[in-house]
Amino acid sequence: MNLFVEGLRQMLGAEPRRPAKEDYTEEAKKLHAFKKTPEQRERRRRMIEEELAHKKESFAWRKWRWPTIIVINLLFVISYHFDVQLVEGALTASRVLGFHFADLNSALQVTLAFKEVLINLLIGVTTVAILWWLVGGRSFCAWTCPYHLVSEWVEILHLKLVERGWAMDIPLDRRLRSILYVAFAVLTFASGYMVYEWISPTGILSRAIIYGTWISTSFVGVLLLIELFFVRRMWCRYMCPIGLTYSFIGATSPTVVHYDLEKCLHEGECRKVCLVPHVLDVTIKGRATRPHIDIGADCTRCAMCIEACPTGALSFRVKGLDKLL
């Protein structure tokens, strides 16, 4: 089983597969066998007990990530209202210190609707694609998208409501996102209108805070209400085409969350907090085919799993950087 291909399959909505026997490296086999010894089991059992008894929520990364989202979005607002011209425009397209930037998904829609490749967009898209490729692709979601932030806050509330039985958590089929992606692309191409953009919560929120177009946020409100009471993180998990666009970029990105089988207790705290838990299926006991694995394309690099992991089995890694230094 090729882990890269498996990551792409999962990104498009396939359920994670169990690896076959021949997929495991010798080292991984040894580690799994070692973890099965009674002493090791007992040791892990004690450690998990200890961990759960002293559970404390960590904000080690969120204390950086949340301000990053806020600062990036505020930069647009400040640039416009105080005329400092750092970042002019909105998240869909902008000039950053005079250089064209274009959101990949918005540019794709314009190209499909307008049926012409625009030079400025090409420049903007290339710049943005390289930047997000460097830092992880879907890191756009977790580190820039304003909807992601409000959705995260609603999720905290949602989990509390579910605990008390006041809200449901209905899972949807993850293939939905891929189908919507194609459907929006076809509709945009056929109609010549940007069918998705007018309901895009990312664009809506970005323009609302910059230009005051607040009526649009009523749609965002409806989405958040559904997420609060019925489907946890519905938009980001099952619908958003922007997320899928950026996960294509993230598939080969050097910035990844790295998994260390040896340190893992397999208690599953990381999968509980993850927006896209299928990418963390390798952390299930016996699933990792290698002792060290980089997490798949769909990962938003939000670092919630890193915060949740008590043993440091999950960490950020920039491929090639260790060789460079």
Add this chain to the structure above:
Amino acid sequence: MSENDKDRPAQGGGKKKAPARPYDGPRRTARRKKLSRKQQARRQFLLSVLAGAGLLGFSLTGYYPIATYARAENRLRPPGAIDEHEFLAACIKCGQCVQVCPVEAIILADFPDGFGNGTPHIVAREQACDFSCDAVQCVLACPTGALSHHIDKKEQVRMGLAVLKRPELCLARKGLGFKGLARGEDFSGLHRYIEVDRWRPIRVADHPYDLEICDLCVRECPIKGAIRLEPLGDDPNDKRKTPVVTDKCVGCGMCEMICPTEPPAIVVVPRLKYGETTS
């Protein structure tokens, strides 16, 4: 069924209440019984189809506004806007044109505009485009060419056409002059008066007029020769005059903003070309 306790005919004396049931967790109705794996998968699939279809269906309703109240002739697009259907396709909804306009004439459409959500337009009566930027800044700012980059002079712009919609209100046609503030002292609109400040637009409310015959639409028009006053009759003593719009009109809406009558006698009709008539 303990749930039906209260419905059961009371035994041994009418006033006796059924004993309170000890709390043993949230009650489950028969419907909420654990579904089998297959049923669960089916339900998940159906709900997903429903959610997806609902979202796609809703997204398509965005067509209604641009076919009705937000259609081409109801939205005055910024200078250089290409044909409406193509404009809606090419505009990336970033608002960079909004940011560069010195008189803040351009505003972004909101949710009720459907597919037009986030696209720029001008409400001429509130704040017209008066070209005080000199070099069509909005066109230069547009990253996609939805505002055509083929335009580099204000004279090349064709946003629409000024039309004397309510001739019966026009002061010049009545032979009347105009004294005072064109739009009252609360009006927030800006205009660059070259004779006042070449570089900075000021409030129309800070610029009173005293005119023998009202020629505001001609006087404040930023395009040379786009509009002129012509005598109404042949009699040289007849003071009455009428504004005549020529093929040089770019449809910026300045005449609509400055017209002192309420509602304005002259308005700009978006997308209308010279020689065409309004329907």
